[in-house]
Amino acid sequence: MQFGEFRLSVIRECNFRLDGGAMFGVVPKTLWSQVSPADELNRIQLSCNLLLIDTGSKKVLVETGMGSRWEKREAERYEVEMLVDDSNVLSSVGLSNDDVDAVIISHLHFDHAGGACRMVDGKLVPTFPKAKYYVQKGELDLARNPNARAKGSYRQDDFMPLIEHGVIAVIDGDKEIVPGVFAKVTGGHTSHHQVIYFESAGNKGVYFADIIPTKSHLSPPWVMGYDHFPLASCDVKSQWLTQAAKEKWLVVFDHEVGVPWGHVSLDEKGRFDFQALPAETLESDAVFSS
Numbered sequence: 001m002q003f004g005e006f007r008l009s010v011i012r013e014c015n016f017r018l019d020g021g022a023m024f025g026v027v028p029k030t031l032w033s034q035v036s037p038a039d040e041l042n043r044i045q046l047s048c049n050l051l052l053i054d055t056g057s058k059k060v061l062v063e064t065g066m067g068s069r070w071e072k073r074e075a076e077r078y079e080v081e082m083l084v085d086d087s088n089v090l091s092s093v094g095l096s097n098d099d100v101d102a103v104i105i106s107h108l109h110f111d112h113a114g115g116a117c118r119m120v121d122g123k124l125v126p127t128f129p130k131a132k133y134y135v136q137k138g139e140l141d142l143a144r145n146p147n148a149r150a151k152g153s154y155r156q157d158d159f160m161p162l163i164e165h166g167v168i169a170v171i172d173g174d175k176e177i178v179p180g181v182f183a184k185v186t187g188g189h190t191s192h193h194q195v196i197y198f199e200s201a202g203n204k205g206v207y208f209a210d211i212i213p214t215k216s217h218l219s220p221p222w223v224m225g226y227d228h229f230p231l232a233s234c235d236v237k238s239q240w241l242t243q244a245a246k247e248k249w250l251v252v253f254d255h256e257v258g259v260p261w262g263h264v265s266l267d268e269k270g271r272f273d274f275q276a277l278p279a280e281t282l283e284s285d286a287v288f289s290s
Ligand SMILES: [Zn+2]
Pocket: 109, 111, 112, 210, 213, 255
């Protein structure tokens, strides 16, 4: 989809499932199950939606998804269904892994950094060999030394090879990665979680990452049980959504199973609503359920 002078594409990297209760925190199941039905193991369907921003001079990939390095038992636990080949992640948009100049990872949980590296001849190598991988310093510090509560969401093999190969670009705070594409720290989900804000020729957009993973998480108090700082998530959602609604930003959701981009509106009662763009705007063969 054209976006000012940028070209945007969504690459659906995988489908997977997580526990519905963990995905909706303190929201009662009687409410969340109406918008995200659970399976017999109480899991809900999710996707990993990567965003490719082609600015004309640089190609920036937002997130890397789950990747393919999963033991059978884990793959079954999360019902991982890979939709791309990790040697050719961008084939649906006619590009190769070598074409990516920058990768921005919102935070290092396995469903965001899992695809950062891939296994070649028994060795872990960066999936996008010519790219710099942009990660917040505070996030990397936490991921390398997580406490007992945070530990289950991080795998050292997702990011340590990036350091060993010298492709990681550690940033500390908000940063313009390439002209018009910005990493902005929100906290909430993790202490240094970042969203990706982008603008071109008067168009503005944001990739919310795990601050708003699906359209069902629009309501500010509907924050994930996984969040380290849920009250901060609630506040940061209100601030970003209010501005996004007022200025008609494009919003992109990382784990939405339907069309993952569109616009938000704010009604007179203070409720946010999401209007997805038509599926044709995705220009992709991947299946996007409605
Ligand atoms: Zn996630």
